[in-house]
Amino acid sequence: MRPFKFTQAADAGSAVQAVSFNAGAKFIAGGSNLLDLMKEGVENPTELVDITRLNLTQIKSAGGGVSIGALAKNTDTANHPLIRQDYPLLTQAILAGASAQIRNMATNGGNLLQRTRCSYFYDVAMQCNKREPGTGCAAIGGINRNHAIFGASDKCIAVNPSDMSVALAALDAVVKVRGADGKERSIPFTDFHRLPGDAPEKDNNLQHGELITSIELPKSNFASHSYYLKVRDRASYAFALVSVAAALELSGGKIKQARIAMGGVAHKPWRATEAEKVLIGKAATEENFKAAADAAMKSAKPLEYNKFKIELGKRAIVLALRRATGKA
Amino acid sequence: MAFEENDVALDADQQMTADEEALLDELGIFGESRRKFLGQLGGVGLGALVLQVLAEEKALAFSDSETAYVAPAVENPVTVSFTVNGAKKSLELDSRMTLLDALRERLGLTGSKKGCDHGQCGACTVIIDGRRVLACLTLTAQCEAKSVTTIEGIAKGTDLHAIQTAFIKHDAFQCGFCTPGQICSAVALMQEAKNGEASYLTANVRQKTGALQLSDDEIRERMSGNLCRCGAYPNIVAAIREAHTGKATDPMAISQMEVHDATV
Numbered sequence: 018m019r020p021f022k023f024t025q026a027a028d029a030g031s032a033v034q035a036v037s038f039n040a041g042a043k044f045i046a047g048g049s050n051l052l053d054l055m056k057e058g059v060e061n062p063t064e065l066v067d068i069t070r071l072n073l074t075q076i077k078s079a080g081g082g083v084s085i086g087a088l089a090k091n092t093d094t095a096n097h098p099l100i101r102q103d104y105p106l107l108t109q110a111i112l113a114g115a116s117a118q119i120r121n122m123a124t125n126g127g128n129l130l131q132r133t134r135c136s137y138f139y140d141v142a143m144q145c146n147k148r149e150p151g152t153g154c155a156a157i158g159g160i161n162r163n164h165a166i167f168g169a170s171d172k173c174i175a176v177n178p179s180d181m182s183v184a185l186a187a188l189d190a191v192v193k194v195r196g197a198d199g200k201e202r203s204i205p206f207t208d209f210h211r212l213p214g215d216a217p218e219k220d221n222n223l224q225h226g227e228l229i230t231s232i233e234l235p236k237s238n239f240a241s242h243s244y245y246l247k248v249r250d251r252a253s254y255a256f257a258l259v260s261v262a263a264a265l266e267l268s269g270g271k272i273k274q275a276r277i278a279m280g281g282v283a284h285k286p287w288r289a290t291e292a293e294k295v296l297i298g299k300a301a302t303e304e305n306f307k308a309a310a311d312a313a314m315k316s317a318k319p320l321e322y323n324k325f326k327i328e329l330g331k332r333a334i335v336l337a338l339r340r341a342t343g344k345a
Numbered sequence: 346m347a348f349e350e351n352d353v354a355l356d357a358d359q360q361m362t363a364d365e366e367a368l369l370d371e372l373g374i375f376g377e378s379r380r381k382f383l384g385q386l387g388g389v390g391l392g393a394l395v396l397q398v399l400a401e402e403k404a405l406a407f408s409d410s411e412t413a414y415v416a417p418a419v420e421n422p423v424t425v426s427f428t429v430n431g432a433k434k435s436l437e438l439d440s441r442m443t444l445l446d447a448l449r450e451r452l453g454l455t456g457s458k459k460g461c462d463h464g465q466c467g468a469c470t471v472i473i474d475g476r477r478v479l480a481c482l483t484l485t486a487q488c489e490a491k492s493v494t495t496i497e498g499i500a501k502g503t504d505l506h507a508i509q510t511a512f513i514k515h516d517a518f519q520c521g522f523c524t525p526g527q528i529c530s531a532v533a534l535m536q537e538a539k540n541g542e543a544s545y546l547t548a549n550v551r552q553k554t555g556a557l558q559l560s561d562d563e564i565r566e567r568m569s570g571n572l573c574r575c576g577a578y579p580n581i582v583a584a585i586r587e588a589h590t591g592k593a594t595d596p597m598a599i600s601q602m603e604v605h606d607a608t609v
């Protein structure tokens with residue numbers, strides 16, 4: 018790990034200033050992703066600004082929905098009565114990620130900004146456009162079993178590893194950030210993360226120095242019919258091969274609203290809007306779930322080693338919908 | 346030839362410092378053998394040897410001496426005051442130092458293990474302010490005013506924690522490398538279950554619950570952050586089950602040798 022200056026931020030304003038005016042500076046929250054990458058030499062900040070003591074840990078009702086502090090821990094968020102009661106999908110998604118120890122360290126802001134687990138990104142001896150723009154992508158001709166089937170580019174085929182973000186995409190969350198001018202702006206969740214395009218070094222649309230202050234959840238009618246399904250190589254403590262956040266609002270035996278988001282398939286949490294369209298106005302039947310799953314996977318473009326993700330994705334969507342409607 | 350060496354040796358013997366004398370005394374090298382030993386050293390000189398032996402001894406004779414430790418010049422020193430196993434500690438260290446390294450290298454608490462150093466194995470699990478966390482991914486600089494409990498602080502004096510007793514009874518380890526992390530993790534898990542905290546296996550997270558009775562599958566899921574290379578998992582689960590339920594089970598009973606249906 019390269020030497021760095023350690024700065025304890027007293028308040029959000031000074032934290033933002035400290036990072037904004039030092040290109041080599043980064044915020045550190047739980048450290049569970051950043052320190053790992055620093056040990057690998059993938060991230061080499063010259064200054065770390067500790068934001069864990071900022072007063073941004075509250076989880077409270079706000080405007081019909083709930084506001085979640087960026088510095089609240091994943092564990093506390095998942096177990097908060099407001100979240101368990103009104104956004105069980107988020108509770109499940111958080112609890113599907115990492116381990117109890119890591120969720121106790123991880124903050125909500127840090128979770129959204131965790132970087133890809135592409136093994137070539139982690140290995141500083143390999144070509145990687147995300148780590149070192151312009152060097153190429155070793156994964157494209159390499160072992161790409163864990164990589165994207167949607168929205169990839171010829172510069173990068175990595176996937177976003179966050180489980181929490183998949184649920185937030187389904188729930189139409191909004192990310193609040195604070196910039197160097199002291200002003201706050203709001204970013205709809207589906208615009209928060211980026212597809213790789215020509216600039217895979219950019220995971221998201223934050224500016225350097227912008228601080229996530231909170232995540233806003235709108236009022237939800239999905240609490241009684243939602244499920245987060247995670248499929249992985251072992252039963253627990255592994256990143257998703259494919260995951261599905263499914264949420265339905267049922268009314269008179271028909272699906273009034275549907276949300277389906279997928280993890281492990283794209284550079285950002287992937288909203289399967291085609292599948293959602295198929296479900297609206299239909300009955301919650303196996304047949305309709307299958308039609309939705311087919312629609313979701315229609316535009317998939319698999320790579321050499323991840324063709325299995327298409328069939329797996331379909332089955333995962335059907336199973337998640339079944340569980341969301343109490344059918345399995 | 347031998348005669349000449351001896352001469353040199355005698356010469357060296359006469360010029361030995363008090364440190365050097367003490368070292369040879371300690372090594373039990375006296376009289377004739379001392380002269381022979383010095384002769385064999387030839388031109389290397391005793392000074393270098395003494396320095397090396399003393400340095401090694403110092404390193405081996407580790408004491409809980411954050412005050413005695415003379416830190417090499419650090420580029421970005423930070424001072425951290427925190428509590429470790431109930432005792433107040435104040436350390437000046439490199440901003441890069443993880444809590445795991447501070448515990449092991451600076452405080453002599455080598456119970457917490459470095460398995461992977463990347464958050465993947467749980468061998469470094471400690472409890473900070475009541476929560477289990479990974480010491481290898483925690484910067485000591487972020488621990489100001491926090492209270493850390495390591496495996497060394499789990500027992501009350503000679504009274505073992507229920508989890509420790511159960512681990513011994515159920516033979517929940519083989520090489521023991523993962524055990525400190527497993528035990529710290531399990532101790533915290535008992536509290537999480539009492540608090541009614543949910544897991545990915547919780548059937549309905551909307552249902553309010555009090556203290557939980559965990560199934561074996563739940564114990565496995567909640568302990569999945571602690572890997573065991575020796576595969577002592579069945580016995581680890583048995584130990585935690587016993588401590589958690591308070592119901593003694595016979596570690597030799599066949600019913601304990603469970604067959605796990607992996608349907609998670």
Ligand SMILES: Cc1cc2nc3c(=O)[nH]c(=O)nc-3n(C[C@H](O)[C@H](O)[C@H](O)COP(=O)(O)OP(=O)(O)OC[C@H]3O[C@@H](n4cnc5c(N)ncnc54)[C@H](O)[C@@H]3O)c2cc1C
Pocket residue numbers: 043044045046047048049050051052053068087088113114115116119122123124125126127128129130131178179180181227228229230254255256257463464465
């Ligand atoms: C072994 C292992 C397994 C894991 N498995 C999973 C898994 O299955 N699913 C999953 O979803 N995750 C998993 N994780 C990842 C884990 O969820 C993340 O490491 C964690 O959420 C990051 O949060 P943090 O607070 O520790 O972030 P940090 O490591 O402190 O920060 C991460 C990044 O976010 C930036 N940052 C942090 N907070 C803010 C803020 N408020 N504003 C602006 N920038 C900020 C930092 O500058 C840094 O760049 C795993 C991690 C490990 C080590």
Ligand code: SF4
Pocket residue numbers: 133135136137138144145146147148153154155156157172173174175217
């Ligand atoms: S897929 Fe993206 S992260 Fe992985 S090697 Fe290619 S450019 Fe790097």
Ligand code: FES
Pocket residue numbers: 458459460461462463464465466467468469470479480481482
């Ligand atoms: S040493 Fe910390 S998790 Fe492996």
Ligand code: FES
Pocket residue numbers: 517518519520521522523524572573574575576577
């Ligand atoms: S007992 Fe050897 S690693 Fe667990």
